[in-house]
Amino acid sequence: MASSVLPTPLLKDELDIVIPTIRNLDFLEMWRPFFQPYHLIIIQDGDPSKKINVPEGFDYELYNRNDINRILGPKASCISFKDSACRCFGFMVSKKKYIYTIDDDCFVAKDPSGKEINALQQHIKNLLSPSTPYFFNTLYDPYAEGADFVRGYPFSLREGAPTAVSHGLWLNIPDYDAPTQLVKPMERNTRYVDAVLTIPKGTLFPMCGMNLAFDRELIGPAMYFGLMGDGQPIGRYDDMWAGWCTKVICDHLGLGVKTGLPYIWHSKASNPFVNLKKEYKGIFWQEDLIPFFQAVSLPKDCTTVQKCYIELSKQFKEKFGKVDDYFNKLGDAMVTWIEAWDELNPSAAAALPNGPAK
Template sequence: MPVSLKCTIVVPTIREHSIKEFLAVWKKALISAHLIVIEDNPTPTFDLRAYPQVTHYSWNDIDRDLGANNWIIPRRTDCIRSYGFWKAYQDHPDMVITLDDDCHPVDDGTHFIETHWEALTHSGTSEAWQQTGEGIPTRGIPYFQRHREWPCMLNHGLWDHVPDFDAPTQLVQSRVPQTFIPVNQTIPVGRYFPMCGMNVAFRPELIPAMYFLLMGKGYQYDRFGDIWSGVLVKKICDHLGYAIKSGDPIVVHQRASNVWANLRKEAPGLEVNEEFWSAVDRLCLTGRTVIECYQEIAESLTLEGQYWSALREAMLLWSGLFTKAEIHENLASPPRIKGNSLPASQSALV
């Protein structure tokens, strides 16, 4: 980890044994980082004071900080980590990483933070030209400059051991096992990707859009908070001219969740998942900042029903936590990108 790098790591948990094992196995790799642990309980039920780099929050802190708007942080779901993102924003870090409490490092994780940072500080590259046939390129295809290079705003790390499958795939895997093979890539412009919240690094400029949606207790949908958040983030990054990468660094995902519980949680959202990305994709954004784009999506999303009305309100309340005065004080300089300068027109991200 570079000496001058300021990194904040957000981990949601409800299991004392899992978070203490997590802190033990990551001790060497995360020693210079600030860890924000969000316990998904009304008050803390275990003691983390032995870990000086850890700040431990629970529902009480959410209720105190957000008051009447505390409902925008859902409970009994990993999406409670959104509160941790807001607290991380107040840290003024160079990079935020979120991990699940059952994700362990490969070996001792020495280069974990450094690998995420390297991804964020180098441009994402993807194909910008498509041939109209196979074989020899036809007239007009550039000889050398055929790629698009954009500053990277989010790096989606992947996993070994237990892949991030949905319940139907878990069931199929029990009969017809197949192998998940991680790939290092820049997600192409105009395409979406299944963003899993268990290993993600991003620049603090993106936090106003890194809201994991209303899920779990009190809501009809669950286990899509990170996926749908990823759709919104990708839409915004494509519009503003920022890349999203996926691949390294890998973590070891230790725990396979109960397939039948997952199936019950996921079932209501499986059909809506077919519609959600299309509804977002149809939107034509005009905003010039992350907050403007996020609010534009919240106000324009056409899905109907009580859940979507509540979600639109929650998204607007979430983005309202980041006032322009605070943001410009926090982000006095644009992201530091190696090998590709940030265009002046894109220096005001939020």
């Protein structure tokens, strides 16, 4: 007789799912088979007096703006309001080794065979296998089933590097900026590419926060989504900012970043005119910000994520503080974020270095 005992989900007690939201979380019903075994951290944005309904049967904690202010006190100023950047508060209060964060308009996708994709399981596979940031493998992820290192791949590099970030993709509504949305309003992503690859060392990428997992112990303090939304001159660059900072620090500390599988189904296109209002300064600023991150160098004594991040904030303010006062505020908020992180995670603050600086 076959056993009726279900296998324990991977990393059940080592992973939190962080969801920023302003609405009832009915979308969780679709994710129930995959998410229910895990603990959820829900960050309620907007009006804290509004009640958010969570379907029964989920293990969760919910934080609103009042909770953030109560827990962080004056340091709550580093957490964005009326913007999905507020999700990073969930990263800070989590006590788990791994984080998966997803937006509430992301549904379960299907692969080309029609099978529902367990996005969380694929992210876990990505994080638990090494990355190859120093030499590109033309068969993509050599640790995936049915793949390996191709002829000519250096044997000295085949152990790979620890994977800090798993960046997933989306079917249906693509993650476009407002100008692209406006000229391609009907475009949908229907291409399913069955591949995971490591983003090479020295290469930046546009990180999307709607389907993202990371090793909180390896890179957590760098996953700050910046100052966005209410009272700020910019929005929709929260995940971009975190991605630039995280990739620079991963490269410095010898950590890997993967992108590709898993896919989710992005159900709803946001308003391109509203998006343009949020993005327009960022569209100009990024042309100077990205070269800064491409060229920035961290000293060898930056051996922890926190030290790297503080150094990055210092160099960033020196370079951009005179361009716009917002950048001074952002640079200060980066320091406040690290101080708040270390207060809530004292053991992490005293931890050993993350790895050898490269």
